[in-house]
Amino acid sequence: MSILIKAVQRFNPTKPKAPRKWYPVQHVTTPLDENQVAQLVAEETTLNPAEALMAIRQLHKVVVRALLNSQSIKLGDWGSFSVTLHSEGATTEQALKATAIKSVNVVFHPGEAMKEELQKAEFTWVDKMANTAGNSNNNDDDDVPQG
Numbered sequence: 395m396s397i398l399i400k401a402v403q404r405f406n407p408t409k410p411k412a413p414r415k416w417y418p419v420q421h422v423t424t425p426l427d428e429n430q431v432a433q434l435v436a437e438e439t440t441l442n443p444a445e446a447l448m449a450i451r452q453l454h455k456v457v458v459r460a461l462l463n464s465q466s467i468k469l470g471d472w473g474s475f476s477v478t479l480h481s482e483g484a485t486t487e488q489a490l491k492a493t494a495i496k497s498v499n500v501v502f503h504p505g506e507a508m509k510e511e512l513q514k515a516e517f518t519w520v521d522k523m524a525n526t527a528g529n530s531n532n533n534d535d536d537d538v539p540q541g
Contacts, residue, residue, distance in 0.1 A: 396516040421520045471507030475500055
């Protein structure tokens with residue numbers, strides 16, 4: 395299990411004339427949908443896939459309900475969910491109306507345990523996967539990217 399990465403060249407917007415630099419960025423594969431997540435949960439618990447799917451959907455309802463009730467949600471070491479608002483400012487407090495709120499967003503803050511687990515990540519260069527398909531150790535975190 396590793397995070398797939400690829401090389402991307404970027405410029406510094408604060409120094410547009412500076413030379414571009416190469417950075418490793420995550421190569422996102424196909425996301426898992428809730429049915430796939432439910433199947434994976436079922437494989438690791440005593441729940442069947444339908445029960446796991448129902449639990450996921452109920453968790454969604456509970457989280458949304460709590461967020462709409464001005465509550466944040468802390469799920470143990472997993473992390474917490476909270477709401478942020480995107481709004482336009484008003485010149486005075488008296489002129490400020492709720493209609494100034496343009497969007498409501500959800501923020502996830504991972505817990506310390508999740509952060510620590512993610513720091514143990516291994517990385518595989520996407521462009522080298524074909525070259526190392528027969529090799530079980532695709533961890534090339536020290537290799538120079540093929541640009």
